[in-house]
Amino acid sequence: MLPKVVQEKQVQPFKFWFNDSLQDGVHFQNELYYRLRQMPGTERGPLYQVACKLAQNGADVFLTVSDESCSLWANLRNQKVVAGHVSDKLSSLPTAENLMA
Numbered sequence: 722m723l724p725k726v727v728q729e730k731q732v733q734p735f736k737f738w739f740n741d742s743l744q745d746g747v748h749f750q751n752e753l754y755y756r757l758r759q760m761p762g763t764e765r766g767p768l769y770q771v772a773c774k775l776a777q778n779g780a781d782v783f784l785t786v787s788d789e790s791c792s793l794w795a796n797l798r799n800q801k802v803v804a805g806h807v808s809d810k811l812s813s814l815p816t817a818e819n820l821m822a
Contacts, residue, residue, distance in 0.1 A: 726769070728787070733747060759792045
């Protein structure tokens with residue numbers, strides 16, 4: 722299944738504390754998501770490739786887009802992504818290069 726792409730204004734943002742830092746989250750379709758990565762709008766293609774690879778591996782992810790940027794979001798309940806990335810304080814996020822290898 723391909724990840725959804727929605728306008729950023731369609732989600733409800735919130736902040737939450739995790740691993741000694743403030744994280745970005747959104748409420749979308751009765752689920753809670755956290756931001757894996759935010760990039761300039763010009764990088765939407767590579768970020769969508771990362772989202773597709775994560776979705777192929779069973780992750781519940783989607784992208785938001787605005788005029789300036791795009792963001793990749795992962796479901797807070799989805800342990801396949803959470804276990805591998807949140808525990809590192811979101812510092813070593815997936816990239817198109819290492820996911821496509």
